[in-house]
Amino acid sequence: MAPELLWLWVTLAVSILYYLLTSQRRRWGSRSGRRPPGPRPLPLIGNLLDLRGGNLHHTLARLARAHGGAPVMRLDLGLVPAVVISSRDAAREAFTSHDRRLAARAVPDSKQALGFCDWSVIWLPCSDPLWKTLRGIVASHVFSPRSLAATRAVRERKVRDLVAFLRGRAGREVDVKEAVYGGVVNLVSSALFSVDVVDVGGESAQGFQQLVEELIESITKPNVSDLFPFLRALDLQGWRRWVTGHLGKIFRILDGIIDRRLALSSSNNGNVHGDFLDVLLELMSTGKIARENLTFILFDLFAAGSDTMALTVEWAMAELLRNPGIMAKLRAEIKAAVGGKKESVDEDDVAGLPYLQAVVKEAMRLHPVAPVMLPHKAVEDGVEIGGYAVPRGCTVIFNTWAIMRDPAAWERPDEFVPERFLDREFDFRGKQFEFIPFGSGRRLCPGIPMAERVVPLILASLVHAFEWQLPDGMSAEQVDVSEKFTTANVLAFPLKAVPVIIT
Ligand code: HEM
Numbered sequence: 493m494a495p496e497l498l499w500l501w502v503t504l505a506v507s508i509l510y511y512l513l514t515s516q517r518r519r520w521g522s523r524s525g526r527r528p529p530g531p532r533p534l535p536l537i538g539n540l541l542d543l544r545g546g547n548l549h550h551t552l553a554r555l556a557r558a559h560g561g562a563p564v565m566r567l568d569l570g571l572v573p574a575v576v577i578s579s580r581d582a583a584r585e586a587f588t589s590h591d592r593r594l595a596a597r598a599v600p601d602s603k604q605a606l607g608f609c610d611w612s613v614i615w616l617p618c619s620d621p622l623w624k625t626l627r628g629i630v631a632s633h634v635f636s637p638r639s640l641a642a643t644r645a646v647r648e649r650k651v652r653d654l655v656a657f658l659r660g661r662a663g664r665e666v667d668v669k670e671a672v673y674g675g676v677v678n679l680v681s682s683a684l685f686s687v688d689v690v691d692v693g694g695e696s697a698q699g700f701q702q703l704v705e706e707l708i709e710s711i712t713k714p715n716v717s718d719l720f721p722f723l724r725a726l727d728l729q730g731w732r733r734w735v736t737g738h739l740g741k742i743f744r745i746l747d748g749i750i751d752r753r754l755a756l757s758s759s760n761n762g763n764v765h766g767d768f769l770d771v772l773l774e775l776m777s778t779g780k781i782a783r784e785n786l787t788f789i790l791f792d793l794f795a796a797g798s799d800t801m802a803l804t805v806e807w808a809m810a811e812l813l814r815n816p817g818i819m820a821k822l823r824a825e826i827k828a829a830v831g832g833k834k835e836s837v838d839e840d841d842v843a844g845l846p847y848l849q850a851v852v853k854e855a856m857r858l859h860p861v862a863p864v865m866l867p868h869k870a871v872e873d874g875v876e877i878g879g880y881a882v883p884r885g886c887t888v889i890f891n892t893w894a895i896m897r898d899p900a901a902w903e904r905p906d907e908f909v910p911e912r913f914l915d916r917e918f919d920f921r922g923k924q925f926e927f928i929p930f931g932s933g934r935r936l937c938p939g940i941p942m943a944e945r946v947v948p949l950i951l952a953s954l955v956h957a958f959e960w961q962l963p964d965g966m967s968a969e970q971v972d973v974s975e976k977f978t979t980a981n982v983l984a985f986p987l988k989a990v991p992v993i994i995t
Pocket residue numbers: 613614615792793794796797798800801804861862865866867929930931932934935936937938939940942943947
């Protein structure tokens with residue numbers, strides 16, 4: 493190599509190294525506000541070693557405690573600055589004073605695949621007109637009272653199917669998550685596009701669920717492109733290429749479902765399925781939405797809605813089996829309202845059961861299935877929370893697990909006590925910042941109207957139809973409610989129980 497060229501390379505390498513080594517200081521050097529406390533970052537890798545092992549939400553809470561209980565904590569994720577919010581008061585300040593400025597997403601590089609993040613309601617920034625349109629459509633059409641009423645029969649039928657499935661296994665040990673998961677996935681896919689994707693559907697539909705699960709898993713895989721953004725173009729681990737292939741397969745299945753429906757509706761002169769796809773096709777025919785949007789909306793709603801509801805039911809069942817007194821109280825409430833009158837529970841029944849609602853809320857508080865939500869991102873300078881600066885471009889992580897166990901907000905925060913939700917009114921809309929299982933502000937989960945119908949309905953149906961026993965020799969205290977963070981907050985040891993038909 494010619495000496496001039498060699499010198500050029502050396503100068504370039506030294507400059508890059510200098511830039512990287514000093515960039516941590518520059519990123520946090522804010523014009524206003526103090527730098528939040530946090531563990532000391534190492535050059536280049538920042539605090540990655542501090543996050544090794546354990547469950548992410550537990551590790552973040554432990555680190556915050558180690559830094560004086562920091563409600564706002566600083567971390568460097570490789571070269572990416574991040575702030576972790578861990579208390580009710582910090583969450584209140586973030587959502588009331590800075591919601592708009594914090595409502596973009598820190599988009600993983602792999603979600604750039606097939607332009608996914610430019611079409612998906614989950615990843616688009618709130619400032620994007622398409623995000624506003626999609627959220628408007630989901631709120632006013634997909635989950636409108638009219639459309640929810642139209643799809644109610646499907647939901648109730650799918651819950652009856654789940655109960656029938658369990659009746660077929662009565663007296664035998666079942667994996668509660670597996671059973672509930674199949675039922676919920678079919679419920680969501682049927683409500684969305686009238687296809688069962690578990691057990692019964694066609695080959696391709698079954699493959700669909702597997703593909704979606706694998707894709708969701710890929711979000712949590714560590715990717716150097718996300719930690720060292722200057723390497724993004726190289727896609728060194730191949731995650732973007734992998735997601736491109738996977739997403740392509742998922743979209744082909746969804747496109748097949750949509751196109752078959754379009755062909756059918758043009759030959760039938762109308763849509764007759766009574767599902768959300770009908771609603772979306774109607775919007776498309778009036779020009780309110782484009783054909784390409786349909787695939788993304790169906791995918792987003794399916795991916796965001798299935799696991800979350802199934803896991804919430806499993807957590808509630810685990811706590812009920814661990815607390816027989818609470819199970820008995822709930823059973824008595826359900827029996828008093830529906831027992832004897834009819835065989836199955838319906839949506840009207842569950843809406844009027846305060847203890848059932850309290851059990852669901854307490855399960856969500858103690859074991860939120862999305863304990864760190866999805867990462868937000870600061871899009872403007874000037875954000876200060878608790879007197880600490882949150883610089884533009886910073887990833888913002890809401891540790892809702894820690895927020896919903898904040899001892900300043902809850903008595904005996906680590907215990908399962910549904911009664912606390914009888915004493916005070918709480919809803920799911922994220923206005924009381926100590927209870928935000930669905931988030932808050934602009935990015936509040938749009939699926940609440942469906943989740944608040946389905947989760948209590950399934951739980952009430954399971955308790956109404958069966959006496960639940962623990963596997964041989966196991967006592968209630970032995971039900972293990974340890975958590976494990978995978979793509980969501982799951983039980984470290986899947987819940988096993990025996991459904992016994994009540995005679
Ligand atoms: C128990 C059930 C559920 C829980 C606990 C839950 C929780 C959440 C949370 C915490 C977020 C992120 C909020 C944020 O980042 O600030 C979210 C977003 C979202 N959820 Fe849910 N969710 C549930 C059910 C559903 C259902 C049934 C659907 C639809 C069928 C759904 C669709 C979505 C979508 C599309 C987003 C992204 C919204 C956006 O980024 O603008 N969710 N959910």
